Amino acid sequence: MRYITSGITLTMLTDKCTGCGMCMEVCPHEVFKAEGKRVVIAAKDRCMECGACELNCAFGALNVSKGVGCASALIKSMITGGEPTCGCSGTSGNCC
Amino acid sequence: MADKLSEIKFTLQPAPEPNAGQSDGNSCCCIPQPLEAEWSGGVLQTPAGPVCRVSTELTRKDLWGRFKCRVSSFRDSYTVPPGLYAVGEPGIGPDGGSDIFVSANYKFSFDMLRRELHGMNAWILALDTKGINVWCAAGKGTFGTDELIKRIGAASLAKAAGRGRLILPQLGAPGVNATGVRRATGFRLSYGPVRAKDIPAYIRAGYKADRDMREVKFGVLDRLALSPMEIIPAMKRYPLFALITLLIFGLAPQGIIFKDAISGGLPFLLYGLISVLAGAFLVPVFLPFIPFRSFAVKGWITGAAAFVITARTFAFFPYSGPIGPNILFWADLVFFPMASSYTALQFTGSTTFTCISGVKKELKAALPVYIASAAAAVVLLAIYKLLVWRLL
Ligand code: SF4
């Protein structure tokens, strides 16, 4: 399943990347791929902008504007003017 | 059902802050409440104070709680006290070195984890995520670097359990900076698999998760399990919708006419139900098979199809009233697929692949359409009423 992918904000500064592979460990959608000793963004359109890779890259090579892809959170934030945060508690790890 | 609920609530009341520094048996982190819970398996004495041992069997009560989490707001208060727990006979004290699994204090998440640790000797460190699951809490930051560091300190983890491998659920990664935690506490973090059920395989493979274990899935069963939480909130608005519908159709210059309210309003009420069902059940379940990537569009298509099928099946057209069937048809067509679309859009919050940039784009396009459709429906209905009252 693919979502609207044209606005995805993930970028990598290739010269900062050491190929440590941490991003591959944390990414839940197999966005990264090892290419020899380097790691590259292989499938940017699978990114859900969860922010795990940026937070766990110790070398500051990754950048993504993290957020919950949740319509009701966004609508709420438009009305209240606050940050979109997920108001649910959800189950089984699938949640906004 | 109600007494069962209060019973669980009573036994699982969060205990006061874990105070593992005290060695007095009665001030244990988890005494008295969790000890009474069926999932508790006694107390382990550690140099940092007593620690509760949990069973790896889920009781009927646990399963019942799980079910209720799926369908009700019960999940909002289904917690375990944060802190350290033992599974089996883990190594005690600074030289312990058994694996330490980190979890949320949402009992559903906690239960999934302890069940998979059957036969192992390990620790569980439950973070205070305010009773929210790992994935959501990591998004909010409550399952996060700061909380983990704080909890490691509060449980005197190195003293109680030693410096074993700290295994985090991979879905906690959006909240936790592994390097930051290592610098602050000296503990080494590993990200385990996405699903707790892969933990035994992950350990067998030498603490390595393969691609499959690293990937979030979103199969039809996941989607089916999530649909009650879409349907129920949507249905909460239904009584108001029904009331307004009956008022509109019953309203006449002479007052409210019941016969008209029922005969005119009935198709509307049915369409309302159908549009909720289309948006909150059909779209989630058939998600990959409905064309277009946009959830709003998926919802609209499904809603429109469901509307037309219902209208034809029940032969609501032409409406029985003398005037205005066409106007009503257009009002329905404008309104109900839009309602399905809006409901379907809410499902973006439950999926595992929608990104915020996409939802923003989608909203930007959809909101003006929603507002315009709602306005058009109101105008059409008003014209219909005026025709019926012979004022036009
Ligand atoms: S975590 Fe950062 S440094 Fe390591 S492979 Fe990924 S991008 Fe490169």
Ligand code: SF4
């Ligand atoms: S933001 Fe999340 S989904 Fe996107 S690449 Fe990073 S870890 Fe993967």
